[in-house]
Amino acid sequence: MLTIALSKGRILEQTLPLLKKAGLKIADAELNSRKLILDTNLDDVKVIVIRATDVPVFLQHGAADIGIAGKDVLLEHGANGLFELLDLGIAKCKLMVAARDEGKLKQSTLKIATKYVNSAKRHFEGKNQQIEIIKLYGAMELAPVVGLAHCIVDLVDTGNTLKANGLVPLEHIENISTRLVVNAASFKTKNVQIKSWVQAIEKNL
Ligand code: PRT
Ligand code: MG
Numbered sequence: 001m002l003t004i005a006l007s008k009g010r011i012l013e014q015t016l017p018l019l020k021k022a023g024l025k026i027a028d029a030e031l032n033s034r035k036l037i038l039d040t041n042l043d044d045v046k047v048i049v050i051r052a053t054d055v056p057v058f059l060q061h062g063a064a065d066i067g068i069a070g071k072d073v074l075l076e077h078g079a080n081g082l083f084e085l086l087d088l089g090i091a092k093c094k095l096m097v098a099a100r101d102e103g104k105l106k107q108s109t110l111k112i113a114t115k116y117v118n119s120a121k122r123h124f125e126g127k128n129q130q131i132e133i134i135k136l137y138g139a140m141e142l143a144p145v146v147g148l149a150h151c152i153v154d155l156v157d158t159g160n161t162l163k164a165n166g167l168v169p170l171e172h173i174e175n176i177s178t179r180l181v182v183n184a185a186s187f188k189t190k191n192v193q194i195k196s197w198v199q200a201i202e203k204n205l
Contacts, residue, residue, distance in 0.1 A: 002045045002193055005064035007052035007073070011178050014090040015068050022200035044193075056082060056181070065186035066194060071176045072155060076118050083187055085198050086180035089205060095119060097171035098162050099151035100144055105170060107150055113143030114153035123153070123173045141165040 004024075006012055016026065025041040031049075038047045048064060055069040056077040068088070072095055095116065099105055113134045114120045124131045134149050143149040145165055155176060156162060156169050180201065182194055 002066065002190060002197070003064045004045065004047045005055045005058045005067040005069075006047060006049045007055050007069050007178075008049045009052065011052060011068065011070060011091050012049060015088070015178070018088060018090070018201055018204065021204035022197065024197075053077070059181060059183045062183055062185060065183055065190060066197065067181045067183075068178060069181065070178055071174065072116065072119070074179060074181065075174065076116050078118070079181065081184050082181045083184055084179050084181050086202055086205075088178045088180060088201075090178045092175070092177045093155045093157040094169075095153065095173040095176055096156045096169045097123070097151055097153055097173065098141075098144075098156065098167045098169045100166055101168065102170055104144070104150045110151065111149040112151055112153055113140050113149035115140065116153050119173060120153040123171070141167060 006015055024045060026038050026047055030038040036048060038049065040047055048058070050058065052069055052073045055067040056074060056079050058064040059067045060081055070091060074084070097105070109130045109132055110124065111132045111134060112120050113136050115135065115137055117133050117135055120133060121131070134143065136143065140152040140154045141161055142165065143152055144167060152167070153173065159169060162169060180198065187194055
């Protein structure tokens with residue numbers, strides 16, 4: 001049995017067609033049900049659809065063999081004991097520092113609102129900048145506007161959300177896309193099965 005953990009939300013929508021091309025189909029009735037473990041057209045493959053941030057956790061504990069998640073989530077989690085096998089090239093964006101203007105970054109202690117605490121720390125430690133992190137779970141763009149933080153670290157795609165809130169992208173941290181990762185132990189014990197899936201997906205990218 002092979003268990004594949006998918007990130008729900010925007011990544012899921014773009015992942016399903018890739019799986020379908022590789023021969024793995026999930027019926028709409030399954031997707032629209034409230035079931036957490038979904039049957040597929042293959043007896044030996046099941047799919048779980050969970051929050052993106054939970055995907056590396058399930059994999060690390062061996063509760064799933066293959067996972068699909070954003071590089072942002074994997075970087076933030078650390079992804080120890082996981083192998084990244086494929087870049088699916090979907091849900092692309094950039095992890096960036098943004099503020100109302102460049103001057104806002106010139107602080108002895110820079111206040112940063114973000115859900116990417118570890119990635120933000122790594123970025124600013126590399127620049128020897130003293131920081132204070134304010135952990136948020138969403139609507140990061142609001143923080144500089146209401147004076148909660150000097151800047152944010154967040155994902156940027158078109159830049160429209162920043163613009164709509166009077167913010168500008170200032171520093172690039174990482175290019176982000178969706179990755180296929182595997183649990184290292186599964187990769188040993190289910191090597192043939194995993195490799196054939198990875199090749200089937202890769203062939204159709
Ligand atoms: O709801 P939950 O908290 O579980 O997660 P979520 O809302 O973050 O999930 P979802 O479905 O939005 O998917 C998130 C994943 O998609 C991320 O982990 C990335 O890997 C990927 N991704 C790609 C993005 C974006 N592009 C993106 N633009 N995730 C979020 N955004 C947001 C960004 O945070 C900002 O608010 O879109 C806004 C910016 O978009 P632009 O186009 O206005 O710049
Ligand atoms: Mg969401």
